[in-house]
Amino acid sequence: MTPRYFHSPLLLLIALVLGLVAAPAMAQTDNYAGEYGTFILVIENDKFGGGTDQYYSTGALLTWVSPDISRWVEDERLPKLLTVYGEYAPFVNSGERERSVSLSMGQTIFTPVDVYTEELVENDRPYAGWLFASMGLHSKNEKVLDVFETTIGMVGPSALGKQVQNNFHNLIGVRRSDGWDHQLKDEPGLMFTWQRSFRWFTEATPQGWGADIIPHTGATVGNIYTYANLGGEFRLGFNLPNNFGSSLIGPATGVSAATTDAQAPGYGAHFFAGFDGRAVARNIFLDGNTWQDSPRVDKLPLVADLFAGFSMNGDDYTLTYTQALRTKEFHGQEKIHMFGSLLLSVAF
Secondary structure: OOOOOOHHHHHHHHHHHHHHHHHHHOOOOOOOOOOOOEEEEEEEEOOOOOOOOOEEEEEEEEEEEOOOHHHOOOOOOOOHHHHHHHHHOOOOOOOOOEEEEEEEEEEEEEEOOOOOOOOOOOOOOOOEEEEEEEEEEEEEOOOEEEEEEEEEEEEOHHHOHHHHHHHHHHHHOOOOOOOHHHOOOOEEEEEEEEEEEEOEOOOEOOOOEEEEEEEEEEEEEEOOEEEEEEEEEEEEEEOOOOOOOOOOOOOOOOOOOOOOOOOOOOOEEEEEEEEEEEEEEEEHHHHOOOOOOOOOOOEOOEEEEEEEEEEEEOOOEEEEEEEEEEOOOEOOOOOOEEEEEEEEEEEO
């Protein structure tokens, strides 16, 4: 049951986000992606639309995507490591594309269904937190985006999942989760990700109405996740932003950042729907620790996210709400899982 205290913080969060949007939206900008890049904040929770507190419970991600670093290589505004990464990374050093660097930090939290028992919950998703940071390279034009990303982080007590979840529950007047003593053990994580997205059918009417299709494919390899994915998104609305759609928290972040030389679309809004299907070889949050005994369940090899939502945008911001439905991820899972995602993207 959704506690009565929950709705006030949610409304406060929404009001705060709208207030942050209002300030940059008042100024027109000639550089759609911003002189200093794009900041993207994503908050996800299974209370949003799902009304539960289980499986994938919550996540937060903050990402910065630079403007085209081809213009920055000589003026030393980025650390040398990043400029070399952008200049010499394979398959992306094309004069027809711009290159951007992305930096991200985030956390995700997972729990079983019964969070009020201190005993180990057999045959259910283990408790786990994942605290991580990513560095990516985006190679793109208005039709194609390649994201190459390296992610490092920590699973286990050092990821602070117990502290974040229970302190937030204290704040909103909800009972604490009592089984965190059975969470996955500390394990450093490393992942490498590539994902390619396309924009098809991008022509709009003279009045600004349009639609597009954004298919994507990719792969992630590491001890946290190893999978191949394939999906796409359909968008329909007024003054569609010149980016590569929406994204949930996970590898290959920052697709909502526009190309640097794109013309600002003005104010617009659109509906969208899509999916992401994954063939999963490794998921530490189900398979358990790599080198230590830990709670685990038998995962399903094929998983999909189905999602739909609404987005509004101005010259330098995008505000998006996504409702996601994730298919069953392990044998014995009672039902598919629903969660919501709120994204704010602002270019400076």
